Amino acid sequence: MTAPLRVALADDQALVRAGLRALLENLGVVVAFEVDDGEALLAQLAETPVDVILSDIRMPGMDGIAMLRRLRERGDATPTLLLTTFDDDDLPLRAAEAGAQGFLLKDAAPEDLRDAIGRVAAGDSLLQPVSTDPVRARFRFRDDAPPVDTFNEREVAILRLLAGGYSNREIARSLFLAEGTVKNYVSVILDKLGTRDRTRAVLKAITLRVI
Structure with missing residues (x-):
């Protein structure tokens, strides 16, 4: 039997984290830990490895883009999905440049989120489907x-x-x-x-x- 995927969850809004945790657990994904900013995620990840990171892009303090750059600079290649409520054409480009494997809007369907987690965990990239106009x-x-x-x-x-x-x-x-x-x-x-x-x-x- 395949072990469930383990994810780290970073979002500054407690209600959003709670909702995502409940959604992920219903989809058979284990939330190994959750934090409210990029600094806390980097610190916890050093002690608790996961299969995939789910991080909001816009957070007070260290945001998702800055966190991802720091993560890659220290040699950590954990696949990362960046989440946002903002349909900003420039964000996919910034996500790709920072080293993200995927970029999703928070209003994505639950099955799309589960599929995205599985795909990036397997080494795939979800950067192609987003707008490449920028x-x-x-x-x-x-x-x-x-x-x-x-x-x-x-x-x-x-x-x-x-x-x-x-x-x-x-x-x-x-x-x-x-x-x-x-x-x-x-x-x-x-x-x-x-x-x-x-x-x-x-x-x-x-x-x-x-x-």
């Missing part, structure tokens, strides 16, 4: 050229991990490859996209719907 706008004036070649399944997998903020070492461990092999793949990806760094590669890959 990404396209950012590149339109300087880089809307298509890739010089198609991407194979392994290259797409690596691009998705790059979008999640994973380092070459973490990608190598995840895909059972040598770190040097991953570095070579990344170089090929950059060449195909005509970009000079990983961030631009991810943003352009989202723009072109490669991932």
